[in-house]
Structures are given as structure tokens and as C-alpha cells.
Amino acid sequence: MNDNEELISEEFVPKVYKVLAEAMLAALENGQMLVEESKYSSQFIIDKMPEIKTKSELIVFLDELSSRWSAYADAVNVLKNEMIDTQKLQDVEEKLDEMSNQ
Numbered sequence: 001m002n003d004n005e006e007l008i009s010e011e012f013v014p015k016v017y018k019v020l021a022e023a024m025l026a027a028l029e030n031g032q033m034l035v036e037e038s039k040y041s042s043q044f045i046i047d048k049m050p051e052i053k054t055k056s057e058l059i060v061f062l063d064e065l066s067s068r069w070s071a072y073a074d075a076v077n078v079l080k081n082e083m084i085d086t087q088k089l090q091d092v093e094e095k096l097d098e099m100s101n102q
Contacts, residue, residue, distance in 0.1 A: 006055050012086070013049070016058070019075045020045055020065075027071035041069045055083060 024041060027033035033041070044065065052058050059080065066076040 006087075007053055008055060008058055009086075012083075015082075016049065016079060017045070019079055020072060023072050023075035027069075032071040033069065037069060037071075041065070041072070044068070058083070 024033065024038050028035065028038055048061050052061055062072075062076040062079060066073045
């Protein structure tokens with residue numbers, strides 16, 4: 001299984017919702033998004049997120065979200081970077097475990 005086929009951790013899912021909700025609220029406050037757009041984007045998130053199980057599915061979803069509603073672009077970058085950082089940390093932990101078991 002490659003890195004993007006890995007399942008998303010249960011702890012990460014609420015963070016995705018939180019970051020996206022904060023991005024939407026900020027976009028509404030600063031005029032980047034209209035209320036009508038926020039309704040459509042919220043429904044898109046609510047409809048799609050429960051189906052997402054792997055990192056690759058999440059990346060596809062985030063890319064589609066930010067291409068439809070540019071107000072989410074920064075939030076999408078934050079989430080993608082966190083996924084990369086989390087993977088790097090897991091890789092280091094695995095290497096340390098291997099070294100300690102030798």
C-alpha cells in the first residue's frame with residue numbers, strides 16, 4: 001500500500017471539518033464567498049466527507065473543493081501540508097522502531 005492509499009486517521013477527520021469551516025466563515029466575513037456559495041460548498045463537504053477513507057481520496061476531494069470554491073485554497077494547502085508532515089513523522093517513528101529492534 002502506498003502512502004496515499006493509507007487510511008485517514010480518525011483524529012484527522014474532525015480537523016478537516018474544523019479547518020474547512022473556519023475557512024468558510026473567514027471567506028464569508030471578508031467577502032470572498034457569498035452566503036449562497038457557502039450553502040453549496042457546505043452541502044458538498046457534508047455529502048462527500050463521509051465517503052472519504054484514504055489519503056488519496058481526501059486529496060482528490062480537497063482539490064475539487066478548492067477548484068470549485070477558491071476561498072478554500074489556503075485551508076486545502078494547510079491540510080495537505082499537515083498530511084505530509086504526519087507521514088514524515090510516521091516514517092521517522094518506523095525507522096526508529098526498526099533501529100531499536102536490531
